[in-house]
Amino acid sequence: MHREETNPSTHAVRSVRQRAPVRLSAAIAAAALALAACGPGTGSPGPASGGPAGTGTAGGWQPTGPITIVVPFAAGGPTDTVTRQIAGPMGTALGQQIVVSNVVGAGGTTAAGQVAAAPADGYTVLMHHIGMSTAPTLYPDLGFDPLTSFKTLGLVTEVPMTIVGGSEFAPNTLQELVAHVKANPGTVNYANAGVGAASHLCGLLIEQAIGAELNEVEFEGTGPAMDDLLGNQVDFMCDQTTNTATHITAGTIKAYGITSAERNDALPAVPTTAEGGLADVKVQVWHGLYVPSATPDNVAQALTAALQTALADATVAAEFAKLGTAPVAADQATPAAHTAKLQAEIEVWRPLLEAAEE
Numbered sequence: 014m015h016r017e018e019t020n021p022s023t024h025a026v027r028s029v030r031q032r033a034p035v036r037l038s039a040a041i042a043a044a045a046l047a048l049a050a051c052g053p054g055t056g057s058p059g060p061a062s063g064g065p066a067g068t069g070t071a072g073g074w075q076p077t078g079p080i081t082i083v084v085p086f087a088a089g090g091p092t093d094t095v096t097r098q099i100a101g102p103m104g105t106a107l108g109q110q111i112v113v114s115n116v117v118g119a120g121g122t123t124a125a126g127q128v129a130a131a132p133a134d135g136y137t138v139l140m141h142h143i144g145m146s147t148a149p150t151l152y153p154d155l156g157f158d159p160l161t162s163f164k165t166l167g168l169v170t171e172v173p174m175t176i177v178g179g180s181e182f183a184p185n186t187l188q189e190l191v192a193h194v195k196a197n198p199g200t201v202n203y204a205n206a207g208v209g210a211a212s213h214l215c216g217l218l219i220e221q222a223i224g225a226e227l228n229e230v231e232f233e234g235t236g237p238a239m240d241d242l243l244g245n246q247v248d249f250m251c252d253q254t255t256n257t258a259t260h261i262t263a264g265t266i267k268a269y270g271i272t273s274a275e276r277n278d279a280l281p282a283v284p285t286t287a288e289g290g291l292a293d294v295k296v297q298v299w300h301g302l303y304v305p306s307a308t309p310d311n312v313a314q315a316l317t318a319a320l321q322t323a324l325a326d327a328t329v330a331a332e333f334a335k336l337g338t339a340p341v342a343a344d345q346a347t348p349a350a351h352t353a354k355l356q357a358e359i360e361v362w363r364p365l366l367e368a369a370e371e
């Protein structure tokens with residue numbers, strides 16, 4: 014892919030017209046450690062917070078101050094949205110406020126490095142997604158190991174992605190999009206959230222399926238990328254339904270396909286990528302919570318119990334449903350299921366990424 018970077022102050026696209034160095038992990042690790050020394054970035058509370066009436070927790074740990082969930086992408090994007098949905102009920106279960114802190118950069122690896130090096134006391138938690146499984150292939154000098162630097166707490170949700178275009182972008186269907194990219198190789202602006210992000214992965218799948226290059230435009234998350242798509246500063250992107258569903262329903266962006274095997278109840282008019290002729294563009298973005306590996310078992314267990322309480326909350330389920338997703342089944346919101354998923358996904362994506370020479 015060609016890569017471009019965004020000007021963070023204006024979101025204007027600045028072309029760099031060259032492949033970005035992918036293996037830049039030593040610098041990222043150093044930055045992560047420096048950040049970790051300073052503690053988490055400035056955070057903002059989730060949509061609701063628990064009060065002192067917390068009921069005590071499984072594992073016997075009762076936190077005595079606010080807990081920070083670090084989100085590895087910009088505010089307003091899908092990972093941020095999912096985190097803020099569960100932060101309130103988790104905080105209530107723990108009897109403490111949950112603060113959401115967005116630490117952006119390097120496809121989510123900056124935040125993961127920061128949390129890996131944070132105090133292992135339960136007060137710093139990482140929300141990450143499928144990018145945790147692409148990181149070890151893409152960033153060989155990561156500075157942390159997804160499988161050993163963390164304790165997994167449990168999976169949160171699995172979300173399909175949608176291929177969506179700006180209202181002024183010419184193609185109206187997936188077939189027209191394919192023809193347009195083939196006719197304009199390397200020049201169609203495709204927004205993503207950095208190397209290793211789900212949107213980056215989906216872009217690679219699209220390129221492989223079509224056999225033509227996109228011009229990749231990197232953002233700090235797909236929240237700001239959506240702003241530029243709505244403003245027609247970029248042509249198209251592929252992102253979780255948790256970021257696209259409301260805009261698709263409102264008709265402010267074009268929807269070309271959904272990357273799941275079946276159509277989605279929240280978006281029944283959007284054809285699957287298989288229906289549109291891109292059967293190989295299939296991806297589900299899974300999210301999970303992590304703490305540093307040295308976190309005591311009883312603390313991790315209390316956090317897992319709070320996650321399970323949040324996922325059983327009817328309001329969370331209803332809000333997720335509107336956005337085309339659902340809480341994972343109870344037996345998936347566990348460390349064992351989460352670790353198994355992470356291990357399996359690292360192996361699923363490694364060959365694709367190596368073949369793409371990313």
Ligand code: ASP
Nearest residue numbers: 086090092211212234235
């Ligand atoms: N959806 C983004 C991704 O491409 C990240 C985000 O902003 O949540 O991975």
